[in-house]
Amino acid sequence: MPVQARSPSNMRPSTVHLPQGQWLTVLDCLCAHFSGVTREVWVDRFERGRVLDADGVALGLEHPYKTGLRVHYFREVPSEIVIPFDEVVLHFDEHLMVVDKPHFLPVMPSGGYVEQTLQARLTKRFANADIVPLHRIDRHTAGLVLFSTNVQTRGLYQALFRERKIIKRYEALAKALPELTFPLLRKTRFGPGEPFFRMQEVEGIANTETRIEVAQKLGDQWLYALYPVTGKKHQLRVHLAALGAPICNDPFYPEVIDAQDTPDDYSKPLKLLAQGLEFIDPVSGKERSFQSQLSLL
Structure with missing residues (x-):
């Protein structure tokens, strides 16, 4: 048999x-x-x-x-490094899970990470192989990630991101930019950068858009509120770096400080947080709003 x-x-x-x-x-x-x-x-x-x-x-x-x-x-990584930070489930129902992801933990398996990923941890914790992320945030970024828990309604929630019907709010700590006027709309075109894992702004019709506001002035550093309209790889990191305010502790922008295979320095997390998500629930029709319990300060 x-x-x-x-x-x-x-x-x-x-x-x-x-x-x-x-x-x-x-x-x-x-x-x-x-x-x-x-x-x-x-x-x-x-x-x-x-x-x-x-x-x-x-x-x-x-x-x-x-x-x-x-x-x-099933992918496996011998002697996979354990990420010493825990995720927090903020909401869980028959269709949707909302999770606060810690810094350094990947959302999905890739490269040298298989079991030490947010999806793998949740799948094991809830014994449910149908837990699938509806979007991703960078491994270095902390904050909110939405997961589908029901294959029957997954497409409805995926459409929210595809049709840009979700308001996403990020926070970032970076150099003060008193010479610029805020709110500021950054619209540029992205292309592959060097090394291969980076992105860069290039000439051409814009394919990225971020609204940038100042949430709090803290002397030489400001806490920025970022509202990405598009969702390109490293979009917020590249946009702030291009303005002259790279996000604190960013290992890739504006210059590569640590290569991808360099061991993480847990004392220097990237100061970028997926802080809030708002949308109309496609199943219930109700307004949904979630805020991260984490803080960059």
């Missing part, structure tokens, strides 16, 4: 559709497709039932290769 397999922590697996090639087995294809993962690691995953077909049945080492075959697998 085929073996039905699940991750020990109820983690959602990653998925790959096998590319066209001349391999004999699924194992051979995965080894070639993911060259950064050794054959020994893939064999170990197969033997522990962590490589599955589209129906969730564990595949054997000799399972024949087929172009387009959908394969699920």
